[in-house]
Amino acid sequence: MKEQVWDKLINITKKEVVPALGCTEPVSVALAAAIAAEKLTGDLKSVVAYVSPNLMKNGMGVGVPGTGMVGLPIAAAVGSIAGDAEAELEVLKNITDDDVESAKQFLDSGSVSVHVADISQALYAEVMVSNGIDTVSVTIADSHTQVVQIKENGITTYIRKTDKVSSCEEETDNLFEELSARDIYDFSVNVSVEDIEFIEKAKELNDALSQEGLSGHYGLQIGATFLRNVERGLLSGGLLTEVLARTSSASDARMDGVMKPAMSNSGSGNQGIAATMPVVVTADYLNSSREKTLRALIMANLMAIYIKSYQNKLSALCGATTASMGAAAGITYLMGGSYKQISYAVSSMIGDIAGIICDGAKTSCAMKVSSSAGAAVKASLMALDDIHVSGNEGIVADDVDTSIRNLSILANGSMIQTDVQILDIMVRKSA
Structure with missing residues (x-):
């Protein structure tokens, strides 16, 4: 019995103690953007994010790794342009100076917006990317890397079962x-x-x-x-x-x-x-x-x-x-x-x-x-x-x-x- 409990404590620690590049709130937005952009064909035209009040609070004034900027808009922009969709909390580990410059130009064009969602969940980020014709949205909720829903042109292509916790x-x-x-x-x-x-x-x-x-x-x-x-x-x-x-x-x-x-x-x-x-x-x-x-x-x-x-x-x-x-x-x-x-x-x-x-x-x-x-x-x-x-x-x-x-x-x-x-x-x- 003791060994079983100890094994669980080891597993919990391994789950909760993981590498993270940058503050985890803007990183969760960057991750959602990266996953959505990976599923989008054609040139990226716009990125729109809706986040919970708590996530907005924790993302407004913090530096985003490698960008020299603060805030959720640059996280959404660089995540959609160059984020590694498989890297979870290290989603921005491979971005380059050219990627950052492209993200800044994307921001300057007015193509990125971030809004506070009217939602009770403390940790929530929905990011929608579009090429002008097609749209993909990815929603992360409850933990910084947990994708709960993906929509492609309004059709739900993935939903995480919420009736039972993992x-x-x-x-x-x-x-x-x-x-x-x-x-x-x-x-x-x-x-x-x-x-x-x-x-x-x-x-x-x-x-x-x-x-x-x-x-x-x-x-x-x-x-x-x-x-x-x-x-x-x-x-x-x-x-x-x-x-x-x-x-x-x-x-x-x-x-x-x-x-x-x-x-x-x-x-x-x-x-x-x-x-x-x-x-x-x-x-x-x-x-x-x-x-x-x-x-x-x-x-x-x-x-x-x-x-x-x-x-x-x-x-x-x-x-x-x-x-x-x-x-x-x-x-x-x-x-x-x-x-x-x-x-x-x-x-x-x-x-x-x-x-x-x-x-x-x-x-x-x-x-x-x-x-x-x-x-x-x-x-x-x-x-x-x-x-x-x-x-x-x-x-x-x-x-x-x-x-x-x-x-x-x-x-x-x-x-x-x-x-x-x-x-x-x-x-x-x-x-």
Whole structure:
């Protein structure tokens, strides 16, 4: 029985921790455009996209890899012109400068439009491409790569059955209903190392992004700013500074559209960075063994998936905060903490940074990633001394699993209206 559950946890992690080139919301639009364009014969004349309010929010201000531009229109344009329809979240990995120039000209001609759809689904993108005579539309919904419908000249040629969730989704939902944070811990410290070696790729990809971001050429240069001020003598080195610099620099590069993939978590590159990089930096700082590092990485990523599984895919709650709760578990484990202390760290994170809003994907997301990473280190250090936010305080409960569910009640409940208000503010700004 235990082996069956562990196999499922491995499969879930492999499904939720995957490479993603660029912010996953505009990438989903680019993917839908690429799939539609592949089915269209003749010259492309127009691209029209309809997206959910949440997807619009997360795609308005973020860099699209390789284009030097932000927003959903360029994602739709370059995806339809040169996207790899088979590459899922790496749909833009093969675009060239000539492709980007063609996409920009296509935009300038007024041939691309993006609209907010009146739809309740949080994650939804329908992209229609036309050659002036024929039209193909592709709809992606509920997850960033899940095609639910294809229409060719108004005739439905593919529809994903919606009366029953996929076996993998059903497995994920049912499994986490039965498990606890303790089960995640037990799996992480006892599973065969050979079975979790795949998680090392998360370290490799996100650390490569981090090193790129430290060059200081991307976004708000948060990671590079920390290092510059160490050189100036205004900050000292050490674990906290290293975590802040190397974690935020990966987000700096990603949110500015660098042509390097992140290893994502739960459909988000920033969540992958937030779950992984604080653990990577801590392992480097402590000179941890490869085995201990792998166990900490699987614990961090799987704990982040576990926490996120109780929340809506896209919401007003910043996903980097919940992913960093996974990082706090991994950091505490690397420092020799017990399960009890790991649960303390996660609960303290909920008591600290719960309620940080998501107001779209953009370069300043790296600041929230930085804040969350710093909170993870703080909570872990406190936990090692058995200091933590108790169940007498705020939404934190006496046990970590109830605390996690309380956070999700907040995200899935009252913060839905917060999301509506955020989008209204953003749309009025851009009008």
